[in-house]
Amino acid sequence: MVTPLNxxxxxxxxxxxxxxxxxxxxxxxxxxxxANGIVEEAQKHGMKVIYSTVGRRDxxxxxxxxxPEELAEKDQPLINVPLEAGFDMEPSKSGVRPIDQLANKxxxxxxxxxxxxKQIEESRLSGIExxxxxxxxxxxxxxxxxxxxxxxxxAHTMAGGVPRAKIVMPAMNRVFKGSGDRFASSExxxxxxxxRFCAQSFEEVTANTLRHLIDLSxxxxxxxxxxxxxxxxxAYGYHGTEILxxxxxxxxxxxxxxxxxAKILLENIAQEYWQKGIKVTVFxxxxxxxxxxxxxxxxxxxxxxxxxxLRKEASRHPRIAEILRKCQSVLKEDFTLDExxxxxxxxxxxxTIGVEWSRFNVWPQHNGAxxxxxxxxxxxxxxxxxxxxxxxxxxxxxxxxxxxxxxxMLAEAANPQAPVWWxxxxxxAKQTATQS
Numbered sequence: 456m457v458t459p460l461n462x463x464x465x466x467x468x469x470x471x472x473x474x475x476x477x478x479x480x481x482x483x484x485x486x487x488x489x490a491n492g493i494v495e496e497a498q499k500h501g502m503k504v505i506y507s508t509v510g511r512r513d514x515x516x517x518x519x520x521x522x523p524e525e526l527a528e529k530d531q532p533l534i535n536v537p538l539e540a541g542f543d544m545e546p547s548k549s550g551v552r553p554i555d556q557l558a559n560k561x562x563x564x565x566x567x568x569x570x571x572x573k574q575i576e577e578s579r580l581s582g583i584e585x586x587x588x589x590x591x592x593x594x595x596x597x598x599x600x601x602x603x604x605x606x607x608x609x610a611h612t613m614a615g616g617v618p619r620a621k622i623v624m625p626a627m628n629r630v631f632k633g634s635g636d637r638f639a640s641s642e643x644x645x646x647x648x649x650x651r652f653c654a655q656s657f658e659e660v661t662a663n664t665l666r667h668l669i670d671l672s673x674x675x676x677x678x679x680x681x682x683x684x685x686x687x688x689x690a691y692g693y694h695g696t697e698i699l700x701x702x703x704x705x706x707x708x709x710x711x712x713x714x715x716x717a718k719i720l721l722e723n724i725a726q727e728y729w730q731k732g733i734k735v736t737v738f739x740x741x742x743x744x745x746x747x748x749x750x751x752x753x754x755x756x757x758x759x760x761x762x763x764x765l766r767k768e769a770s771r772h773p774r775i776a777e778i779l780r781k782c783q784s785v786l787k788e789d790f791t792l793d794e795x796x797x798x799x800x801x802x803x804x805x806x807t808i809g810v811e812w813s814r815f816n817v818w819p820q821h822n823g824a825x826x827x828x829x830x831x832x833x834x835x836x837x838x839x840x841x842x843x844x845x846x847x848x849x850x851x852x853x854x855x856x857x858x859x860x861x862x863x864m865l866a867e868a869a870n871p872q873a874p875v876w877w878x879x880x881x882x883x884a885k886q887t888a889t890q891s
Contacts, residue, residue: 458722460706460815462697462877463863466885470866474501476684477605478865479597481668482538482612483509484530487853489691489740490612492861497608500865505600506530507593510537516544532600536593540660542582543618547574553652557620565626565639570648579655586664590671598675604683608868611668611690616660616717618653627653630711630822632752634831641711642821654716662720665690669728669735676733687868688735690725692718695818696741697879699763700803704881707803707813709742709754710826715819722875729874736867739877740860743853753830755849759799759837761856762792762848764880769888778855778887782848790840798840802833859886 478497484490484506497504506529513519520535543553556570601607617623626649629639644650669688676686693715695708708715718739725737744755762782765775783792803809812826838844860878863886867876 456723456726457719457816457818458694458726458875460877461873461875462704462879463867463882466882466889467863467866467870467872470496470500470869472497472500472502472606472608472865472869475602475605476500476502477601477607478502478504479607479609480504480506480612481609481664482614483507484612488612489743489857489860490610492857492859493610493689493864494861495858496861496865503532503600503602503605504530505597506533507538508533508535509539512544534593534596534600536589536596538586538589538593538613540582540586540613540664541616541618541656542575542578542659543616543620543656545578545582545585547577547581549574553578553656554618554620557618557622557649560620560622562622562625565622565629565649566643566647568622568647568649570652572648572651575652575655579659582659583663583667587667587671590667594672594675598678601675601679605679606685606869607679607687608865609668609672609686609688610864611665611688613664614661614691614714616653616656616658616714618656623649623653627713630713634824634828638824638827640822641713645713645821650713653713657714657717658720661714661717662724665721665735666724669724669733685869686734687871688728688733689864689868690721690735690737692721692737692739692875693742694718694722694739694877695815696739696757696877697881698741698757698760698803699767699880700760700809701800702763702767704764704879705803705813706815707757707808708815708818708820709751709757710812710820711822712751712819719819725874734868734871735874736864736871737875738860738864738867739875741856741878741880741883743856744847744849752827753834755847756799756802756830756833756837758849758852758856759795760803761852761880761883763796764884765855765887768881768884772888774890775884775888778851781851785842785846785848785851786840787842795837795840798833798836802829805829855887856883859883862886862890
């Protein structure tokens, strides 16, 4: 089921959380990621933030908690139960891990590798059992950290699931970054055994972890509610977003976003539990440039039009004026913000991108050679407008997005109104204009 486009147009009332209320970060917090926004906003409200970890692998590739030295580098309190999800390194009944099936395969074999899905299913079920057991242990520890009468927001931050086999990333790089002889069809990749395995892995990590969290926290949730507290769940989705194109907000998406199928499942899980009276909301956030998104060639192109949205919604606001000043400062002297926006308008209104690759009803779309070439050309052209290719204005705009999204998500989590929202550049700009 594909959720109808449901953009959040009106800012929610400011969050009424207070000291003693709790934000639970379900998933490890890393630098330059979306979740930093909601954590910063919770801290502003005096909320207690409880962190978690996905754990690490030891020399024998066994999952382990963080060491005392690793813990010392993390914000506290942190519940040191490894929450790594997925099953790519989980042995089947015969002891064969899914990644073992891909061992010693050459890149030239990516579209012909044959995998044993009976063994993969054994690994998947074993991985789920292991994950749920660790979540139970995690929740037992979590309960000790929640004050009586506290309101609690669970922030699900799990995403990804790329199998850790050497052949996978090089093959995916051809899909996400390839051009010319190195171009690979995402549809062809998705229909291979390796693609099918990736699809299952993405779903387990990105989506089904939310289901396990909600199910297994039932007892804790009911206890919190019985003590007068409210409980809600938030999760980070992606399903394209509305950006300013030629003065109008229009939906567009990065392609090929193969994790999108798992993001649709994430939305469906939220709707399923919402119908049961559990307040869980997936927020489809705009694209930003993060450590993990750097695999996606051209994902940053849709960030540039945010400058137009900031102008449109509140050009005279001091904070927005300063953001735009910083953006201009990293461009070469002979380029203006207007020229950047004209360049992106041309890209997003082209026949290729504006028509063929902006179809909401068939999302997520697979790639095409012409589309990838145009995206690469546009991305390169925008980078060349900068003084320094390592100092792009998209870094500033990414911070604007994750901060605004965090502020909106926490406010909405105080009184959730829908299971799925799209956060477009319009609501990001409006939220940014509320801050001094």
